Amino acid sequence: MSGETSGRLTVVGLGPGAARQMxxxxxxxxxxxxxLFGYAPYLARLPERAGQxxxxxxxxxxxxxASAALEAAAAGAKVAMVSGGDPGVFAMAAAVCxxxxxxxDAWRALEVEMVPGVTAMLAVAARCxxxxxxxxxxxxxxxxxKPWALVEKRLVLAAEAGFVIALYNxxxxxxxxxxxxxxxxLRGHLPGHVPVVFGRAAGRADERIGLFTLAEADPARADMATCILIGTTETRIxxxxxxxxxxxxxRSAPAAS
Amino acid sequence: MSGETSGRLTVVGLGPGAARQMxxxxxxxxxxxxxLFGYAPYLARLPERAGQxxxxxxxxxxxxxASAALEAAAAGAKVAMVSGGDPGVFAMAAAVCxxxxxxxDAWRALEVEMVPGVTAMLAVAARCxxxxxxxxxxxxxxxxxKPWALVEKRLVLAAEAGFVIALYNxxxxxxxxxxxxxxxxLRGHLPGHVPVVFGRAAGRADERIGLFTLAEADPARADMATCILIGTTETRIxxxxxxxxxxxxxRSAPAAS
Incomplete structure (x- = not known):
């Protein structure tokens, strides 16, 4: 690494996990x-290369x-910061910005690039x-x-708007x-029959996709790697x-909303 | 094509356009x-293959x-239906379902697979x-x-919730x-300084990304292939x-929402 500013930082989305989806x-x-910087399980997905x-x-x-990666780039290294899924969706791109x-000031002069990827909700959705x-x-x-009150406010408004809701983390x-x-x-704002999908490791060998109703959805079925899709009254099975x-x-919604 | 049910339908997301993002x-x-079924400009992106x-x-x-593709699959063909971006986001997967x-009844017995892709909002977001x-x-x-009144209702609730809004079509x-x-x-519900990104052909040779404020955002800058990202009062430049x-x-929101 030289002291020149020839370094750069690329923030890379590895996709949902399977190599064929990167x-x-x-x-x-x-x-x-x-x-290479990143959360250890994401780095573990990647082949080792000599000199890296x-x-x-x-x-x-x-x-x-993010700061450690930027510091290394400013010192001249070609740095990649890896994220699962897409780096711009609840991942490292915002932290880098x-x-x-x-x-x-030197960090503002750096070449920074974001490489998009298939985010978890798209991979889970595709499987069902x-x-x-x-x-x-x-x-x-x-x-x-963010304050929990803001999460609750957003959930209620999303249900009222008739948005399908993808829950991360x-x-x-x-x-x-x-x-x-x-x-x-949400049970106070949506009927109990609304479908809820629990998706984990979509597209990988240890994939688990579960379909439930909102009434029976059990939080104990989720862990930090689960993406949850909550349907609307329009969702069909x-x-x-x-x-x-x-x-x-x-794709179509009835005229009376 | 035989009359057997060995056919299958795969609904494929080609990503935002550049081959390196597929x-x-x-x-x-x-x-x-x-x-191969699909909207002509998407098919045009793909290399020709003999026998296909x-x-x-x-x-x-x-x-x-979707029905023509399912009919061909039911008659025994291996069919791919291609979409730009991700097939599950305002594209062909829902139409196939x-x-x-x-x-x-025969269509319910068919093997149907959705292959996710990088959807436009992720590609545009990555570029800015x-x-x-x-x-x-x-x-x-x-x-x-869907009725226009429902679009308006959703826009207002999304602004009230503090969601960044990605507009497709x-x-x-x-x-x-x-x-x-x-x-x-939205100008009635968000301050005029909120950033608005117009993104078109992200990652391709003819890419056009424009950054404006909500106050100055000009609808004439968009066409049907533009994805528009409307920030919130939190968005930073x-x-x-x-x-x-x-x-x-x-990533963080202030305690008082």
Whole structure:
């Protein structure tokens, strides 16, 4: 690493997990880096390359990780920061932008590129039909960075709007009750028959996709890697002999809303 | 094609357009098909293969196209139906599910697979920072299949919820005024300084990304292939010397919502 500003930072979305769902652009960005930063399980998905150094981290301290990556890039390294799914959806791209805004001037002069990927809700949706087939929203259930009252406000408005709701970060060791509370709240605004999909590791060998009703949705079925899709009163379920049912949101909405 | 039920239908997301942003899974699904259905400009992106037949269509008549593809699959063909972006986001996956629900019993016995892709809002977001960095929604501005009053209701509730708003299908020859009306409506619910990104052909040679404020956003800058991202009062713009500004939605929200 020289002191020149020839370094750069690429923030890369690895997609939902299976190699066949990672774009060639993402694979090339990983391959081209001298230095790989990222949450350890994401780094573990990638082939080792001689001369490439890895700096694994846990999934907290995003700003510290972003700052370390920017510092290395400013010192001349070709750095890739990897995220699961898409880096712009509840992942590292925003943390990198935030670190640049509040960091030294030199970081604003760096070449920074975001490489998009298939985010979890799209991978889960694909495995059960087209549950995001009409207007939808994506909401992180984490109240680490926003007040829980704001999460509740958004859930209620999303239900009122008739958006399909994709929940990211539904639960963690430090946040055990939030998903149960979200289901309870939504049961006050949506009928109990509304379909709820729990999707984990979509497209991977250990994939788990479960279809329930809102009335019976059990928060204990989710962990931090689960993406949850909550349908609307319009959502349809098509039963198929010997095959998994198709869940889909119709493209058309009735005239009386 | 035999009369057996060995046929199958794969609904494939080609991603935003550049080959490097198409997943290997999508490329393999296209390669494996005997018969390709899709909107003509999407088919035109794909390499020709001997023995593979193409059935291009215009971008209307989605149910007719889905039914023709299902019929061919039921007759024994290996069929791929291609969509730009992700097939589950305002694209063909929901139309295929709908055709299966209302079609002959044989269609429910068919093997149907959806292959996810990078949808337009993710590709556009990646090109300008992380504008989808917190909770967001995706909304089609087309009132072909839902009443315009429902679009307005959703826009207002989304603004009230503080969601970043991604608009798909903002304009077409048959729908010239809807985007202007949407901006006008949102100006009544959000401050004029809120950033608005117009993104077209993200990641392709003819890419056009424009950053404006809500106050100055001009609907005439959009066409049917534009994806529009409307920020929130939280959205930040980071100016950089000699480089495009970064637009991002901070991960954290203030305690008072």
């Amino acid at each position: 774009t060639p652009e993402a694979a090339a960005a990983v391959e081209a880096a001298d230095l 150094k890895r700096i694994p981290s846990d999934n907290r301290e995003e700003i510290a990780r 935030e670190a640049i805004e509040h960091g030294p 039909g087209a549950p995001l087939g009409h207007d939808f929203c994506a909401l992180s259930l984490s109240d680490n960075l 539904p639960v963690s060791r430090a946040r055990p009750w939030q998903l149960g509370r979200a289901f309870e709240l 098509v039963l198929r002999p010997g095959l998994a049912p198709l869940v889909y949101a119709p | 997943t290997p899974e999508a490329a393999a699904a296209v390669e494996a098909a005997d018969l 037949k193409r059935i291009p269509s215009d971008n209307r008549e989605e149910i007719a196209r 709908e055709a299966i629900e209302h079609g002959p 920072g992380a504008p989808l960095g917190h909770d967001f929604c995706a909304l089609s501005l087309s009132d072909n299949l 903002p304009v077409s020859r048959a729908r010239p005024w809807q985007l202007g009306r949407a901006f006008e409506l 980071v100016l950089r010397p000699g480089l495009a500004p970064l637009v991002y939605a901070p």
